[in-house]
Amino acid sequence: MILIGLHLFGENVNKFEEELADYVGSEHAAALSAGTAAIHMAFKALAIKKGDIVFCSDLTFSATVNPIIYENATPVFIDSEKDTWNMDPKALEKAFEKYPCPKAVIVVHLYGTPAKIEEIKEICDKHNVPLVEDAAESVGATYNNKQTGTFGKYGIYSFNGNKIITTSGGGMLVSRDEEKIAKVRFWATQAREKARHYEHKEIGYNYRMSNIVAGIGRGQLKVLDERIEEKTKIYNTYKKEFEKIEDIRMQPIPKNTKPNHWLSVITLKENSKIKPIDIMEALEKENIESRPVWKPMHLQPIFEKYDFIKVLDKPVSEKLFESGVCLPSDTKMTNEEQEKVIEIIKDLWK
Numbered sequence: 406m407i408l409i410g411l412h413l414f415g416e417n418v419n420k421f422e423e424e425l426a427d428y429v430g431s432e433h434a435a436a437l438s439a440g441t442a443a444i445h446m447a448f449k450a451l452a453i454k455k456g457d458i459v460f461c462s463d464l465t466f467s468a469t470v471n472p473i474i475y476e477n478a479t480p481v482f483i484d485s486e487k488d489t490w491n492m493d494p495k496a497l498e499k500a501f502e503k504y505p506c507p508k509a510v511i512v513v514h515l516y517g518t519p520a521k522i523e524e525i526k527e528i529c530d531k532h533n534v535p536l537v538e539d540a541a542e543s544v545g546a547t548y549n550n551k552q553t554g555t556f557g558k559y560g561i562y563s564f565n566g567n568k569i570i571t572t573s574g575g576g577m578l579v580s581r582d583e584e585k586i587a588k589v590r591f592w593a594t595q596a597r598e599k600a601r602h603y604e605h606k607e608i609g610y611n612y613r614m615s616n617i618v619a620g621i622g623r624g625q626l627k628v629l630d631e632r633i634e635e636k637t638k639i640y641n642t643y644k645k646e647f648e649k650i651e652d653i654r655m656q657p658i659p660k661n662t663k664p665n666h667w668l669s670v671i672t673l674k675e676n677s678k679i680k681p682i683d684i685m686e687a688l689e690k691e692n693i694e695s696r697p698v699w700k701p702m703h704l705q706p707i708f709e710k711y712d713f714i715k716v717l718d719k720p721v722s723e724k725l726f727e728s729g730v731c732l733p734s735d736t737k738m739t740n741e742e743q744e745k746v747i748e749i750i751k752d753l754w755k
């Protein structure tokens with residue numbers, strides 16, 4: 406075959422879609438340029454438009470929210486609960502009382518720890534509202550042995566440079582809805598109609614994953630289980646070493662869940678004399694990176710005009726933001742390096 410030279414071959418893209426869908430136990434997948442693009446396409450597939458309300462986890466990265474705004478819809482932020490740090494089913498119920506007809510719910514599995522997804526799914530089903538799972542951080546994590554991202558109508562994953570597996574940049578949308586996934590592939594490749602010439606009836610996006618990136622993704626998928634094991638070991642080491650420091654709590658592992666432990670995160674007790682900033686500064690002095698927990702969306706200048714639903718006076722998301730520290734969790738970190746991190750932190754209590 407002699408080609409004009411404009412074609413992109415997608416063998417790896419197709420294979421990566423199949424292999425990822427197979428791994429997570431979803432039926433169909435569309436490989437995209439980013440997790441954010443996957444969230445955007447999920448909202449397009451749900452026909453979310455101007456004026457629609459979307460319930461959204463409050464404690465997350467802004468990429469969960471931005472696509473709601475791309476479609477001129479209105480986010481309503483839902484507070485976290487303390488068991489998983491994710492969307493509180495009670496606050497979600499409360500949101501339904503105030504806004505009975507949202508167009509969708511998007512829930513995040515923070516730092517790789519599954520939300521109370523079955524409860525959340527049940528609430529959404531009861532109200533007949535589609536659920537989207539932002540599993541950008543939780544690739545490979547399970548709830549009752551079922552992969553995060555496969556409970557709702559749509560699930561999204563990210564393979565950005567900082568995630569548990571990475572293609573440098575990339576994302577995936579999964580669903581049981583074959584037709585909608587095909588539609589997303591169409592939108593993501595500039596909405597080119599089937600015609601000899603270039604024919605457009607809809608607005609398209611340049612969101613498709615490239616074949617080279619998909620090739621990397623296929624390789625990454627093979628090391629995912631191993632990486633989860635390494636991340637779990639890092640988490641368990643911190644847990645064991647900090648057991649004797651009363652002020653430190655690890656992000657809890659909820660019943661029936663297997664987190665991927667993308668990041669090991671601690672919180673400090675309210676009355677602890679050592680504050681998160683002390684830990685971050687002590688580590689920084691030794692050139693060791695750490696971060697605060699995500700700043701809640703309802704506190705972000707760009708989003709503070711939107712409604713926020715909570716059940717407790719003091720929002721759980723705010724408490725986590727004020728008391729949390731994300732610790733070094735890189736799988737390239739050596740045992741000695743992790744010991745050093747632990748020693749620096751323990752020394753603060755001496």
Ligand SMILES: *Cc1c(COP(=O)(O)O)cnc(C)c1O
Nearest residue numbers: 439440441466468469541563565
């Ligand atoms: C990283 C991330 C995203 C976005 O994924 P990209 O691939 O970087 O676009 C969305 N949501 C959460 C919670 C994330 O951590």
